[in-house]
Amino acid sequence: MTPDPAAAVVLLSGGxxxxxxxxxxxxxxxxVEAVTIDYGQRHRIELEAAVAVARLAGVPQSVIPxxxxxxxxxxxLTGNEAVVDGVVAATGLPNSFVPGRNLVFLxxxxxxxxxxxxxxxxxxxxxxxFSGYPDCRQTTLDALQAALCAxxxxxxxxxxxxxxxxKAESVHLAQELGCLPWLAxxxxxxxxxxxxCGTCPACRLRAKGxxxxxxxxxxxxxx
Amino acid sequence: MTPDPAAAVVLLSGGxxxxxxxxxxxxxxxxVEAVTIDYGQRHRIELEAAVAVARLAGVPQSVIPxxxxxxxxxxxLTGNEAVVDGVVAATGLPNSFVPGRNLVFLxxxxxxxxxxxxxxxxxxxxxxxFSGYPDCRQTTLDALQAALCAxxxxxxxxxxxxxxxxKAESVHLAQELGCLPWLAxxxxxxxxxxxxCGTCPACRLRAKGxxxxxxxxxxxxxx
Numbered sequence: 454m455t456p457d458p459a460a461a462v463v464l465l466s467g468g469x470x471x472x473x474x475x476x477x478x479x480x481x482x483x484x485v486e487a488v489t490i491d492y493g494q495r496h497r498i499e500l501e502a503a504v505a506v507a508r509l510a511g512v513p514q515s516v517i518p519x520x521x522x523x524x525x526x527x528x529x530l531t532g533n534e535a536v537v538d539g540v541v542a543a544t545g546l547p548n549s550f551v552p553g554r555n556l557v558f559l560x561x562x563x564x565x566x567x568x569x570x571x572x573x574x575x576x577x578x579x580x581x582x583f584s585g586y587p588d589c590r591q592t593t594l595d596a597l598q599a600a601l602c603a604x605x606x607x608x609x610x611x612x613x614x615x616x617x618x619x620k621a622e623s624v625h626l627a628q629e630l631g632c633l634p635w636l637a638x639x640x641x642x643x644x645x646x647x648x649x650c651g652t653c654p655a656c657r658l659r660a661k662g663x664x665x666x667x668x669x670x671x672x673x674x675x676x
Numbered sequence: 677m678t679p680d681p682a683a684a685v686v687l688l689s690g691g692x693x694x695x696x697x698x699x700x701x702x703x704x705x706x707x708v709e710a711v712t713i714d715y716g717q718r719h720r721i722e723l724e725a726a727v728a729v730a731r732l733a734g735v736p737q738s739v740i741p742x743x744x745x746x747x748x749x750x751x752x753l754t755g756n757e758a759v760v761d762g763v764v765a766a767t768g769l770p771n772s773f774v775p776g777r778n779l780v781f782l783x784x785x786x787x788x789x790x791x792x793x794x795x796x797x798x799x800x801x802x803x804x805x806f807s808g809y810p811d812c813r814q815t816t817l818d819a820l821q822a823a824l825c826a827x828x829x830x831x832x833x834x835x836x837x838x839x840x841x842x843k844a845e846s847v848h849l850a851q852e853l854g855c856l857p858w859l860a861x862x863x864x865x866x867x868x869x870x871x872x873c874g875t876c877p878a879c880r881l882r883a884k885g886x887x888x889x890x891x892x893x894x895x896x897x898x899x
Contacts, residue, residue, distance in 0.1 A: 517744050517747055517748065518743045518744060518747050519742065519743070519744045520741045520742070520743045521740050521741060521742045521744075521784050521787075522787075524740055524741050525740065525784070525787055525788060525791070551787075552786070552787040552790040552791065552828045553783045553784065553786055553787035553790070553824075553827065553828060554787075555827065556783045556823060556824070556827045557780050557783050557784065557787075560776045560779045560780050560783065561744050561748070561776065561780065563775070563776055564744075564745075564748055564774075564775040564776035564777075564780075565748060567775040567776070568748070568775065587826065587827055587828060587829035588826075588827040588828070590826065592826050593823065593826040593827040596819065596822040596823035596825075596826045596827070597823040597826075597827065599819040599822070599823070600779060600816065600819035600820040600822070600823045601776075601779070602819075603810065603811075603813065603815050603816040603819045603820075604776065604778065604779045604810055604811040604816040604819070604820065605775045605776060605810060605811070606810035
């Protein structure tokens with residue numbers, strides 16, 4: 454099985470970062486596919502955003518289900534009970550941290566890519582604003598890349614183009630890549646509102662990034 | 677969150693190897709939990725075997741669903757179309773290879789363990805008889821362990837007590853550990869028969885191991 458050096462799979466959640474990554478990937482690779490993981494997101498609107506963005510980009514998109522994390526529970530992004538904004542005292546991590554989630558999602562994207570001889574994987578993880586998520590660090594991605602290469606006997610390369618960018622720099626990158634119109638369809642709000650609530654941590658982080666970049670966010674947001 | 681050095685999670689598929697690993701783990705750790713992944717196995721009898729073995733061992737068992745691999749398709753262990761015994765020419769790997777499966781299962785076990793402050797993970801993977809599965813090699817487990825530690829910020833240790841044993845040595849180990857009676861309830865047959873068919877590659881491998889060990893397999897098998 455010969456790896457296609459011009460092919461990449463992007464993990465497309467439908468959020469701002471993965472949407473920007475999709476544009477980044479399209480500039481660098483000839484053959485691009487998007488993979489969206491349906492893990493029982495608190496808000497289905499996120500999945501709809503991923504579909505809309507892939508369609509705008511003209512990229513084939515596959516949705517892979519993953520019901521494991523809802524079953525594991527104990528976090529605020531798939532459950533309905535926990536508060537979103539807070540830190541779990543016992544772990545020192547945000548209660549939105551879902552252990553293993555990014556590792557599993559990237560491994561599923563890799564399994565998908567392996568079946569298609571695609572060696573490049575692109576994810577919108579970001580160390581700068583990593584908010585205490587240990588699976589968003591470059592060291593984690595490096596270790597995971599080694600595990601994927603060994604475990605599937607295939608030369609995977611994980612790209613995280615936003616890894617060391619601030620949110621403002623990400624906005625500038627999106628502007629350069631010409632994907633600001635796609636960001637109107639991306640989803641950020643933790644509360645799943647549309648227009649976005651503008652007050653949850655995710656909305657505030659997004660607004661801050663656009664403000665610092667001096668760029669108007671095309672997303673409709675309650676202000 | 678303080679890791680409990682006396683606690684371990686065993687990945688229990690209900691097969692011979694993971695059943696032996698459960699007995700191994702009970703000898704070494706004070707607090708043991710079993711995790712079984714329901715990934716849409718071709719044969720539900722495998723899950724029933726895991727339940728039976730955990731009950732015999734008196735170990736709490738949790739079943740974590742994982743519907744991703746059935747959706748990914750393209751392999752013979754979750755689909756219904758492909759033949760079991762064969763090698764896929766394009767990859768040089770057995771067509772029973774499900775890319776990423778062991779990586780995802782161990783990551784899910786780690787997520788489960790993380791929620792319970794359990795650092796030790798035990799899996800019945802085996803390099804000796806690895807039959808071309810790249811995710812059963814020690815190098816893969818080493819790389820995955822590094823990824824899990826980095827990705828969840830927790831000192832996981834993956835144990836694979838059967839890694840360098842032949843099937844005959846595994847049978848001797850089971851005998852030493854006193855878990856041969858459990859093996860009567862373990863499931864091996866690829867065809868999902870009970871009594872086991874005795875002719876599929878999995879049955880033949882099992883029979884060969886017991887024969888070489890000079891031990892009678894307590895499992896009912898068509899002979």
